Amino acid sequence: MNFAADFAGILLGGLAAGTVLFIVSVGLSVTMGLMGFVNLAHGAFAMFGGYIVVLAMNRAHFGFAVALALGFIATAALSVVLERFLYRRLYRAGELDQVLFTIGLIFIFIASMTIVVGPESQTLQLPPALGGQLNLGFIQYRTYSIFLIVVGFAIALGIWLTFERTRIGGQIRATVDNRRMAESLGINVDRLFTITFAFGSGMAAIGGGLGAEFLGLDPQYPLKYLVYFLIVVSVGGLGSVIGVYYAALILGVLDFVLTLYLPKGGTIFIYVLTILILLARPQGLFGRKEL
Amino acid sequence: MSAAVSPAGEASVAAGIDNPAARVLMQRHRFRWWEALPWIAAIVSYFAFPDYLGFGTDLLVTILFALSLDLALGYAGIITLGHAAFFGAGAYTVGMLASYNIWTEPITSLLLAALAAAAIGVLSGLVLLRTKGLTLLMLTLCTMALLEQAANMAHAYTGGFDGLPSLPIAPVFGVFEFNPLYADTQYLFALGVLLVCFLFVRTLVYSPFGQSLTGIRENVLRMHAIGSPVRRRLIVCYAISAALAGIAGGLWAQTNAYVNLSTLGLDRAATVLIVLILGGYGRLYGAFIGAVVYLALEHFLAQIYPTAWQLGLGLLLVLIALFARNGILGLGETLWRRYRAKRTAP
Numbered sequence: 001m002n003f004a005a006d007f008a009g010i011l012l013g014g015l016a017a018g019t020v021l022f023i024v025s026v027g028l029s030v031t032m033g034l035m036g037f038v039n040l041a042h043g044a045f046a047m048f049g050g051y052i053v054v055l056a057m058n059r060a061h062f063g064f065a066v067a068l069a070l071g072f073i074a075t076a077a078l079s080v081v082l083e084r085f086l087y088r089r090l091y092r093a094g095e096l097d098q099v100l101f102t103i104g105l106i107f108i109f110i111a112s113m114t115i116v117v118g119p120e121s122q123t124l125q126l127p128p129a130l131g132g133q134l135n136l137g138f139i140q141y142r143t144y145s146i147f148l149i150v151v152g153f154a155i156a157l158g159i160w161l162t163f164e165r166t167r168i169g170g171q172i173r174a175t176v177d178n179r180r181m182a183e184s185l186g187i188n189v190d191r192l193f194t195i196t197f198a199f200g201s202g203m204a205a206i207g208g209g210l211g212a213e214f215l216g217l218d219p220q221y222p223l224k225y226l227v228y229f230l231i232v233v234s235v236g237g238l239g240s241v242i243g244v245y246y247a248a249l250i251l252g253v254l255d256f257v258l259t260l261y262l263p264k265g266g267t268i269f270i271y272v273l274t275i276l277i278l279l280a281r282p283q284g285l286f287g288r289k290e291l
Numbered sequence: 292m293s294a295a296v297s298p299a300g301e302a303s304v305a306a307g308i309d310n311p312a313a314r315v316l317m318q319r320h321r322f323r324w325w326e327a328l329p330w331i332a333a334i335v336s337y338f339a340f341p342d343y344l345g346f347g348t349d350l351l352v353t354i355l356f357a358l359s360l361d362l363a364l365g366y367a368g369i370i371t372l373g374h375a376a377f378f379g380a381g382a383y384t385v386g387m388l389a390s391y392n393i394w395t396e397p398i399t400s401l402l403l404a405a406l407a408a409a410a411i412g413v414l415s416g417l418v419l420l421r422t423k424g425l426t427l428l429m430l431t432l433c434t435m436a437l438l439e440q441a442a443n444m445a446h447a448y449t450g451g452f453d454g455l456p457s458l459p460i461a462p463v464f465g466v467f468e469f470n471p472l473y474a475d476t477q478y479l480f481a482l483g484v485l486l487v488c489f490l491f492v493r494t495l496v497y498s499p500f501g502q503s504l505t506g507i508r509e510n511v512l513r514m515h516a517i518g519s520p521v522r523r524r525l526i527v528c529y530a531i532s533a534a535l536a537g538i539a540g541g542l543w544a545q546t547n548a549y550v551n552l553s554t555l556g557l558d559r560a561a562t563v564l565i566v567l568i569l570g571g572y573g574r575l576y577g578a579f580i581g582a583v584v585y586l587a588l589e590h591f592l593a594q595i596y597p598t599a600w601q602l603g604l605g606l607l608l609v610l611i612a613l614f615a616r617n618g619i620l621g622l623g624e625t626l627w628r629r630y631r632a633k634r635t636a637p
Contacts, residue, residue: 032425036425038425089613090612090613093616094370095370098612099564100564100608101608101609101612104604104607104611104612106605107604107608108606108609110605111598111599111602111605115598115602227432227436264443264444265443265444265445267440268440271434271437275433278422278426278430278433279430
């Protein structure tokens with residue numbers, strides 16, 4: 001293969017991974033922006049959704065799309081229950097309590113998954129239409145990666161339009177900018193938060209399902225990728241869809257390149273870059289609000 | 292002289308002060324009888340449970356590590372997710388010095404470990420402690436991950452993922468050898484180190500410096516307003532905390548005779564946070580209670596039912612975050628106060 005094709009291949013692989021990171025993290029960014037809640041357990045929702053998707057396909061033989069929808073609904077429902085009964089009590093608590101609480105949730109998710117499904121890694125069988133190679137003219141590449149990139153772009157566009165053009169999007173932006181003012185203008189922040197929390201968790205579930213094929217899916221998932229989700233959100237900026245999209249794509253490509261060329265410890269550059277960005281811009285690349 | 296009329300006693304006379312605030316501080320600093328209990332328990336355990344000295348050594352190291360975190364988190368209110376960075380720095384300092392036969396004397400090795408960790412603490416503190424909240428959390432996490440990957444990258448020196456095995460450690464005082472089969476020396480050495488470090492921390496938190504840290508935690512604006520050099524105080528506190536964590540890490544490397552990447556990982560950082568908060572932070576003895584409860588549960592439950600242990604731990608954390616934010620000690624204090632109130636009530 002020549003250099004250009006190599007380069008394109010790496011770029012596409014990285015973009016596909018970044019897309020999954022975006023789909024998982026976007027909800028976390030919005031909910032953290034709204035409430036300032038440090039939710040380390042967001043990856044647990046991605047794992048839960050991923051398991052629903054994989055099990056629905058492998059055991060109940062649903063189609064990929066149906067399984068994804070099922071994962072979205074089940075995870076969103078679960079997250080509403082948790083938000084109503086548990087998260088809600090800690091909105092006014094300090095970060096330390098929130099960290100502790102969400103670490104506890106992660107452990108509960110990990111243990112429950114191990115008990116119910118088992119400690120082994122789950123494999124996702126892609127539908128045949130997405131399994132092969134696609135000829136892009138200048139390069140042959142995996143159909144699934146292209147599919148992910150396209151889907152991710154559509155989702156990003158959809159969420160961005162919702163943010164910029166709809167009433168609820170305006171309410172979310174207003175609340176992220178100034179919660180007290182938004183509340184006194186009559187925006188029901190509690191309800192807004194429940195809706196975005198459920199939607200964000202549902203998106204995480206879809207991300208978990210879409211990424212299961214190459215990120216793997218086992219009970220340790222929420223801890224394994226925790227740092228990456230947090231980096232995407234903090235670098236992108238709280239409550240900023242575009243920021244999270246860019247940050248996720250950059251992180252995906254960087255991680256892909258570094259693990260390819262520097263398999264031992266190459267990811268050090270990701271951490272250095274994150275530290276530098278956060279020191280220069282504590283609100284993230286596109287954020288309007290200090291973390 | 293006011294000595295004859297002063298009820299505060301000789302201590303305040305020596306310092307030439309007599310006012311209620313000084314008296315309260317002095318009183319808090321005074322040793323109480325029950326403060327001897329942990330040390331008596333440690334010595335009794337040495338004779339009573341000779342088969343568990345390895346476990347006991349782990350326990351002492353964990354207490355020291357949690358104590359170091361208590362200084363930063365409990366007293367100064369620096370919320371960090373990356374305290375294992377300093378533990379690992381200390382462990383690798385001791386480990387690499389021993390592995391390449393540069394320096395194997397245990398006590399001075401620990402001092403070097405403290406210096407190395409403190410240096411990292413000052414350097415990272417200079418930049419990190421400008422931030423707060425989630426940014427600070429992320430930056431401490433990333434600093435630790437960065438060190439972990441650096442240790443992984445420099446595998447020619449650090450052994451990479453496999454670490455450095457069978458470290459040669461010189462006998463303590465040139466006499467007492469570290470025996471991998473019988474942990475007698477390790478246990479007593481760790482106990483001695485912990486005692487020295489604890490007395491240091493105890494003196495520190497009751498000193499004016501420690502009081503100003505508490506002030507920064509409680510109301511940073513007011514501390515700025517009264518002219519306290521907030522950032523310098525925080526950096527110094529972070530460096531001292533790092534040095535103590537480094538000693539704990541070095542001690543871990545010495546008593547286990549190896550060092551690996553697990554000393555730098557998120558697992559260790561999360562565990563020490565859990566231990567401290569379980570016991571109760573900002574209380575000195577929270578580290579002791581938390582470490583004993585956590586390690587005992589882990590030791591006896593996790594071996595048999597690892598999944599149930601994780602589930603139970605998760606539930607415990609959720610319950611603490613929701614209902615018992617001051618940990619076991621805080622819970623005990625509340626119950627004790629209620630009991631006292633009931634007894635004194637008519």
